[in-house]
Amino acid sequence: MVQVAAAFSGFFAGTGFLLPLGGTVLLAGGLAMVLAARLRPADMVVLAAMVGWVPCALVALVATRGAAGPSAFGSALRDGWADLLTVALPADPTVELLVVPSLVLWVVTVAAVLLVLRTDAVLLPLLPVVLADVLALVVTSSGGRSQLPLTGCLTFTALVLVLVRTSQAAGSAESAGWLTLGLPLVAGAAAAATLGASILPLADGDERFDPRDHREPPVATAPLLDPLAQVQVEQRANPPRSLFTARLSSTTGRLPVDRLRIAALGDFDGADWRDEGLFVRAGGTLPTDGPEITVATTQVGMDVTIDGWGGTLLPSIGVPVGLRGRAVSVQPGSGSLAAVAAPRAGDGYRLRAEVATPDGEALRLARAASGPMTDRYAALPPGLAPELAQLADEVTANASTSYDRLVALADYLRDPDRFPYDGGAPPGHSYGAVARLLGVTATAPGPVTGAGAAGAGPATDRRGYAEQHAAAFAVLARAQGFPTRIAVGYLLDRTSTDGPGGFVVTTRQAHAWPEVALDGIGWVGFEPTDISKLGLTLAPADRPATGGAGQQDLNVNVVAPVVVPQLDPTGAAAGGGERAGRTWPGYAAALLAAPLLGLALVPLEKRRRRWRRRRAGPPSARIAAAWREVCDRLTEHGLPGSPALTPREVAGRARELPACTAAAHHLGSLAPLVTMALFGAAEPGEDDAHRAWDLTRLSSRALGSRLGRIRASIDPRPLLPRTRQATR
Structure with a gap:
């Protein structure tokens, strides 16, 4: 065992x-x-x-x-x-x-x-x-x-x-x-x-x-504002609001990331980008269900201390593999983390993650990932304008490798002359918003060149911010066969530091960027947005990284709620606060009391049955019931009955059992009465019934010692149907 x-x-x-x-x-x-x-x-x-x-x-x-x-x-x-x-x-x-x-x-x-x-x-x-x-x-x-x-x-x-x-x-x-x-x-x-x-x-x-x-887990829904729409809301907060402090360290001593992710949206229906994966309860070791990583990785640790955080999704990096200090649920496919209970100021947790650090040669030779884990991220829903697919082909026409095609798309969208950055541009990330940013008219006949697409509309139509740029890259890359998703999170600003490896993250640093799944490397971020106007100085990274970011009363879309397993109905955070209800001694007392209560009910049920047997039916039935009562007592003292034995044979066997020796005389007197009642031609009288029950009472008192009778009184075997049938 x-x-x-x-x-x-x-x-x-x-x-x-x-x-x-x-x-x-x-x-x-x-x-x-x-x-x-x-x-x-x-x-x-x-x-x-x-x-x-x-x-x-x-x-x-x-x-x-x-x-x-x-x-x-x-x-x-x-x-x-x-x-x-x-x-x-x-x-x-x-x-x-x-x-x-x-x-x-x-x-x-x-x-x-x-x-x-x-x-x-x-x-x-x-x-x-x-x-x-x-x-x-x-x-x-x-x-x-x-x-x-x-x-x-x-x-x-x-x-x-x-x-x-x-x-x-x-x-x-x-x-x-x-x-x-x-x-x-x-x-x-x-x-x-x-x-x-x-x-x-x-x-x-x-x-x-x-x-x-x-098995569908029991869930509680936590309302969640569209993370992409929230980027503009947070960027325009004035003054910026402090959200949390992140202190990072790595096994190499160098920082391989320049941003933190809170959501990865890979499900696109032509209008909205969402994460439709199920969030499941997780412990200290987090499950992963993303593309396989075969290149070198760096283990990064991140200590997060909450300041003014009011959301459900929690900041993370790379591929999260371990978390301590907070009860969370995780979406294994995207690696997104959701808090079980809303974090409060001063709360914190420690995250451990693996970050892929491929060299230049690995990136140059990288191909789009494929397989059941990523195929759905390469699909485009109906409604894609042919001009957008044609534009993607034209922008990447001179690229020699898959990675070069992705870089070409990012460079094209990041050009500030073609697509000026405007934090006040209309929000949106649908096919229509992408076409508006790129200057594409879906109903226009004939081929549209890349330059013509960029200039097909007025300048105000070609203005956008991270939401539109990330969506445009994700759509164009999918048109090229790449699995993509949109990450939402925060850039790490070197001007907002808190000691070595520490970064103070504010609403001003909210950002969105696309990620592409590459074979053997995992999800790789790209920066298609010109973030120079954000006034941020990004943290240095070991490799070319994704490349800015607040609260105001704006109209934002509400997406499907995050599905969070209902783990703590009291809402208390893990490891802190007082729990409502009983303490563990109360549970222990209740668990111990349950079997004791069951044992206490056994003698009460025996007393009720004895009272009913003594009063129900004619004298012959009451005498037979007296014999069943005697057989129950004999069973409790170790003499099992059998329907094949006569009352006289049972009384004879009782003489051989030490616990029943003192009762053998009474049993010997009761046996003839029972035999006459069961097999006699005439109905016994009331006096015979009273005598049978008197002998039953005397024999029961003579069985075993006082301690043995106490133990026998809580013996449940006579109440079991199988034993009762055997004693008849």
Whole structure:
């Protein structure tokens, strides 16, 4: 079972889950062995073992996962399955995510130990283990980590168990021979099975069944203003408003970025650019689902301290891979981050990201990325003016490589003489806005040259700012077959610094720029906007980077809300503030009180049933009911009944049981009354019924010791339908 616990390595980040889950398995196995040796009835072993899970889980989970976990222990029992199927992988080993696997492992471990100790079956003890392993594999199927080595180890262990139990059944004399011959065969079979599975086409492929694909997470909607439209709103804020401070560091000592991104909009319908990907709950390790990066990368760390930030989307860079200090959800395709609770002034977080740093040769030889992750970013919706596609061809006609074509488009759009920068230009990023910026009339017949396109309209029509320039580049590049998206964020201004590596970001630095997915490099930014009029001095970057940026009462579009998993109904930020509701001692008390309440209801139900049996029906029925009552008491003291035994035979067996010796005389007197009531021709009288119940009362009081009768009073077996049928 420890190997099954280790199979969750494909679900959790790091190895922090091993101690609580492995501890759960060891505690469950040890407790089941002790209870199996001391308690004879199997159902009592199961009941005691399950009651023992609560304190053991509190120790194994809460004590090992820190102070943040206990308050979520109760809700994790209720929402654990939903959390397992909606959190982004790999997930942090929090109490909320560990409770359900812990409970499953506890139940399966207890079942396996009981089957090993209480049965002679060879394969039956493997059933709960196999079921738990299949469950672990299904839950971790999207974790991206191969489970073949662990499955091979589990196969070897299972075959060894089969070999040992088979040799025990064969007898002690043949045991050594079985083991000597069988162990090499078992090792070979396990190795062959693992090797054979590794070469199957779907062993680690993307076509495996994943229940997460069929589970829609519960969500809360957070209204979000169109990030592109907000660029102009923030740039025109007067005076500029401080948003946050970002302190950056890198593994190379050089800064490979000159801007921060808050949104990446890659879904275009001809009118709006949006990010239609689903935001999923994430832990400290962030999932990524973008183009593969094969060139050199630089790891960049960024510490963000919030000042006047009022949005949901959070600043990030490159490919975010880790975050600490804040509960977030992430859109794996774009890498966009959304705060679960609105950040307040003074809040902060630390982001870790990988930034591709290709050299000049890698960029020169780069080609457009292709595949399922990027193909949708190269599609253009219906409505593209043929003149725009023709313009893209003319601008890139002299370029010799894919990268040169992109540079040519950026240089063309950045020309201040063709397209003067105007922060007060009409907002918009649709086909119409792009055509207006480029001076293209979609209904004009005949070919339109690049120069003619630029001059086809009045000068005011060719004015724009970052929103139109980024949209124009993205559309023209898609017309050339490149996957593109529009990034929205902030430029890093070297004149607004806060010590080494620190940048104070204001609304004045809001900006938008296009990004292109290149094979082996990932998303690469380009600067098609003349930002010289913004008055910013950009931070130096290791490579040619994307190349400015406020609050005013303007009309802006509202786009579809960001979908954020509802993780904290109280709205409290992660790691700070007081939580409403019970504290962890309250949850622990409630969990411990639940089984105690159940045990307290058992004697009450027995009393109600005894009262009903004594008063219902004619005398013969009441005498038969008295016998069923006696059989229930005998079952509690270890004498199982059988419908094939007569009352006299049951009374005889009771004399052989030490706990029933004192009651044997009363049982012997009751047996003839019961036989006459069941098989006699005449109906017994009321006196016979009263005598039967008096003997029942005397025999019940004479069974076992006082402590034994107290234990028997909370024994639930007589209330179970199967046991009741057997005692009749």
